[in-house]
Amino acid sequence: MTAAISNRLDRSWPEQGHARVPYWVYTDPEVYRLEQERIFAGPSWSFVALACEIPNPGDFKRTDIGDRPVVVVRDDTGAITVVANRCAHRGVQFCQKDHGNTREFMCPYHQWTYDLRGNLIGVPFRRGVNKQGGMPEDFDPASHALQRLQVAERHGAIFASFDPAAPPFEQYLGASMLGYYDRVFDGRELRLLGYSRQRIPGNWKLMFENIKDPYHASLLHVFLVTFGLFRADQPSEVRMDETGRHSVLVSSRGEQKLNETTGAMKSFRQDFKLSDPRLLNPVKEFAGDATVVMQTLWPNLIIQQQSNTLAMRQMVTRGPAAFDLNWTFFGYADDSAEMTERRLRQANLMGPAGLVSIDDGEIMEFSQAGVTPYDDESGLLEMGGRDTEGVPHMVTEAAIRAFYKHYRLVMGI
Ligand SMILES: [Fe+2]
Structure with missing residues (x-):
C-alpha cells in the first residue's frame, strides 16, 4: 500500500530525511488531497468543541475536520453526536448556522429531516401525492441516516473521528501527552470565554511547525522577549509522544533577571514599557x-496555556495554501470574577491581533510566499541535531522533525 501511494504522488522525500522538509508538502494539490484522506479522515482524533459550548439538549455547533464540514450536537439524554454536515439525499450542507439550538435538522432543499442522533425521521412525499410518485416500496429510512462519526469526550473537550478504527482517545494521546492534557483539563467544568477566528494564507502544517518551534519564539517575538514571557535562557523542554505526532513545549518564567544572551538580542527592547x-x-x-x-x-489542535490565558486553537484546512485558525478561549466554571478578568486581559497576547501571535500569522504568510515558487527545494531542520528525540532546552527543531517522521509514515512518503 505504501508503495502504491508513493507512486500516486510521484514525489520522494529529500535523502537527508527528517532534517529536510520538501517545499511541495506546502503546495501540491495531490499531497493536500491525500492528507484529507489519510490524516483528517484517517484513524485520528480531531478536536471539534468544548462541552461547555453546547451545554443544553438541542445545542449544536458547526465546525470542520480538515475540509469536511461537521455538526456537533447534544441530544435529550445529554449524549453528544457528531455528524457530517451533508444530507443523505443529495449531499446538501443542511446546517448553515455556527451555533444554535434545535429539535431536529431539516435540509432546506427537499426538507429531509433528521433527529439529534442523525436518524432520518422525515421524507416529504415519501408515499407520493395523489397516488403518484413517492419513494420505492423498499425505501428504508433507517439506512439513510446522516454519516455519524466516532466521538470521544475527555474532561470537557470533544474529539471526533471519521474512522471507526481510531484507537481509544487515551491510548491515542499516550501516557505522557495525556499527563499534559489532564494538567489543563483536570475534570473541572469549563467556562467559555469567547472566540476569535482568522484565515491564514499558508499551509496548515506551518502552524504546527510554528508551535513546535521554540527556537523562533525567543527571536521573532519582541513582546515575549522584552517582557520575559519566553526567553532562550529560561528552563524549558520539548517533549514528544512515542510516535512523534504530538508534542509539548514547556517553559518556566522564573525570576526576571537578565543575562547577556537576552540583553544582546535584537528582539529585546529595554525601552519598551507597558x-x-x-x-x-x-x-x-x-x-x-x-x-x-x-x-x-495531531492533527488539528493546539492547547494553549500561556500564563493564565487558556485556549484551544483549532486548525481547519482551506486548500494547500490557507487554513482557518479558530481560537476558543476558556477558563473554569469555578473561577472568581477577578480570575476571569485576568484571563481575558491576558488573552490580548493571543488571537489574530494578539501582541504575540500576530507575528506568527504574518510569518506563516511570508513562509508560504517564499516556498510556493520553489517546490523542488527544501527547508532545513538541523537546529539541535538531526534526530527526533525530546530535549531539556529550547534551542531545537526536534519536535518539527518528529512531526514529519510521523507525517511521512501516515502519508506513505
Ligand atoms: Fe511564535
Whole structure:
C-alpha cells in the first residue's frame, strides 16, 4: 500500500530525511488531497468543541475536520453526536448556522429531516401525492441516516473521528501527552470565554511547525522577549509522544533577571514599557514550575496555556495554501470574577491581533510566499541535531522533525 501511494504522488522525500522538509508538502494539490484522506479522515482524533459550548439538549455547533464540514450536537439524554454536515439525499450542507439550538435538522432543499442522533425521521412525499410518485416500496429510512462519526469526550473537550478504527482517545494521546492534557483539563467544568477566528494564507502544517518551534519564539517575538514571557535562557523542554505526532513545549518564567544572551538580542527592547502592567500579572494556578505549556495534538489542535490565558486553537484546512485558525478561549466554571478578568486581559497576547501571535500569522504568510515558487527545494531542520528525540532546552527543531517522521509514515512518503 505504501508503495502504491508513493507512486500516486510521484514525489520522494529529500535523502537527508527528517532534517529536510520538501517545499511541495506546502503546495501540491495531490499531497493536500491525500492528507484529507489519510490524516483528517484517517484513524485520528480531531478536536471539534468544548462541552461547555453546547451545554443544553438541542445545542449544536458547526465546525470542520480538515475540509469536511461537521455538526456537533447534544441530544435529550445529554449524549453528544457528531455528524457530517451533508444530507443523505443529495449531499446538501443542511446546517448553515455556527451555533444554535434545535429539535431536529431539516435540509432546506427537499426538507429531509433528521433527529439529534442523525436518524432520518422525515421524507416529504415519501408515499407520493395523489397516488403518484413517492419513494420505492423498499425505501428504508433507517439506512439513510446522516454519516455519524466516532466521538470521544475527555474532561470537557470533544474529539471526533471519521474512522471507526481510531484507537481509544487515551491510548491515542499516550501516557505522557495525556499527563499534559489532564494538567489543563483536570475534570473541572469549563467556562467559555469567547472566540476569535482568522484565515491564514499558508499551509496548515506551518502552524504546527510554528508551535513546535521554540527556537523562533525567543527571536521573532519582541513582546515575549522584552517582557520575559519566553526567553532562550529560561528552563524549558520539548517533549514528544512515542510516535512523534504530538508534542509539548514547556517553559518556566522564573525570576526576571537578565543575562547577556537576552540583553544582546535584537528582539529585546529595554525601552519598551507597558502602560498597563496588569496585562502581565500572572498568578500560579497549575502544579509544577511551568508557566507556558503549548501542546500540539495531531492533527488539528493546539492547547494553549500561556500564563493564565487558556485556549484551544483549532486548525481547519482551506486548500494547500490557507487554513482557518479558530481560537476558543476558556477558563473554569469555578473561577472568581477577578480570575476571569485576568484571563481575558491576558488573552490580548493571543488571537489574530494578539501582541504575540500576530507575528506568527504574518510569518506563516511570508513562509508560504517564499516556498510556493520553489517546490523542488527544501527547508532545513538541523537546529539541535538531526534526530527526533525530546530535549531539556529550547534551542531545537526536534519536535518539527518528529512531526514529519510521523507525517511521512501516515502519508506513505
Ligand atoms: Fe511564535
